[in-house]
Amino acid sequence: MDLRSTIDLTGSVAIPRLGLGVFRAGGGQPTRDAVTWALERGYRHVDTAHIYRNEVDVGAALAASDVPRDEVFVTTKLWNSDQGYDATLRAFDASAAALGVEVVDLYLMHWPVPEHRLESWRAMERIHAEGRARAIGVSNFVRRHLDELSAHANVAPMVNQIELHPFGQQRDAVAASREHGVVVEAYSPVTKGQRFGDPTVRAIATETRRTPAQVLIRWGLQHGFVVIPKSSNQDRIAENASVFDFELDPSQMQRLDGLEEGLHLAWDPTDAP
Numbered sequence: 486m487d488l489r490s491t492i493d494l495t496g497s498v499a500i501p502r503l504g505l506g507v508f509r510a511g512g513g514q515p516t517r518d519a520v521t522w523a524l525e526r527g528y529r530h531v532d533t534a535h536i537y538r539n540e541v542d543v544g545a546a547l548a549a550s551d552v553p554r555d556e557v558f559v560t561t562k563l564w565n566s567d568q569g570y571d572a573t574l575r576a577f578d579a580s581a582a583a584l585g586v587e588v589v590d591l592y593l594m595h596w597p598v599p600e601h602r603l604e605s606w607r608a609m610e611r612i613h614a615e616g617r618a619r620a621i622g623v624s625n626f627v628r629r630h631l632d633e634l635s636a637h638a639n640v641a642p643m644v645n646q647i648e649l650h651p652f653g654q655q656r657d658a659v660a661a662s663r664e665h666g667v668v669v670e671a672y673s674p675v676t677k678g679q680r681f682g683d684p685t686v687r688a689i690a691t692e693t694r695r696t697p698a699q700v701l702i703r704w705g706l707q708h709g710f711v712v713i714p715k716s717s718n719q720d721r722i723a724e725n726a727s728v729f730d731f732e733l734d735p736s737q738m739q740r741l742d743g744l745e746e747g748l749h750l751a752w753d754p755t756d757a758p
């Protein structure tokens with residue numbers, strides 16, 4: 486496994502295992518710098534969303550880069566207030582225009598909005614059929630959302646992006662995703678920096694001579710997740726990518742697995758209707 490390793494989403498679309506998240510990367514130059522540094526470091530996957538208000542900056546950094554567009558996997562997301570069939574089509578057009586791309590690699594439904602999610606999915610299926618999104622998926626879906634969607638969808642979601650770290654493992658959502666053949670992406674993988682002081686994480690960082698962030702990212706990769714840590718700092722962007730030259734042994738994985746506490750740092754979809 487290395488920074489170029491991918492997981493197949495369809496016969497022809499593969500998602501890089503590690504990506505750069507840009508939530509709260511800051512609009513304007515800070516996001517442009519983060520994406521530029523990431524591409525220079527070898528990242529080939531950027532995760533943004535309409536609601537992050539930095540699609541324009543992600544697009545500008547991609548356009549300014551020497552890396553060809555078709556070598557970078559770009560994800561953006563449909564925001565909740567844009568759900569509904571026609572609104573989704575319009576929102577996608579606006580996101581693609583902001584990114585300055587013809588084709589988005591992955592378009593995700595950001596949240597399972599109860600009244601609109603099925604008609605929004607129909608629109609996403611159309612966007613996919615028209616070739617404007619190479620892959621489509623969901624985010625913050627738990628088992629019942631996936632079951633419901635699979636009963637209605639013509640095209641199954643290819644990805645479910647959920648919060649995942651040792652302190653919140655959403656095991657049932659992961660199991661349901663895999664039962665439905667959906668690739669799991671881990672957001673907030675380094676706990677937004679809030680569990681770096683945990684004694685187990687610190688001990689394993691010492692044992693492996695790595696940082697807590699690297700240990701947490703490696704945990705996600707070894708569970709088979711796509712992992713998308715956010716950083717706007719050049720050194721930390723590099724640090725977060727230096728996770729392919731060490732391995733957590735089975736007992737270290739088990740100790741990290743033992744940290745489950747149902748933690749949600751972003752959204753908790755457990756009881757979402």
Ligand SMILES: NC(=O)c1ccc[n+]([C@@H]2O[C@H](COP(=O)([O-])OP(=O)(O)OC[C@H]3O[C@@H](n4cnc5c(N)ncnc54)[C@H](OP(=O)(O)O)[C@@H]3O)[C@@H](O)[C@H]2O)c1
Nearest residue numbers: 506507508624672673674675676677678698714715716717
């Ligand atoms: N689908 C959804 O609903 C959803 C929700 C949340 C997030 N996401 C996506 O997932 C991405 C990652 O999640 P996240 O941003 O919530 O959390 P995260 O990646 O777990 O943590 C980001 C925070 O940790 C810090 N950090 C990162 N690497 C570090 C390191 N090596 N050492 C010390 N501090 C470090 C960052 O600060 P610096 O920038 O200063 O380094 C930032 O404050 C987001 O950017 C977004 O793309 C999706």
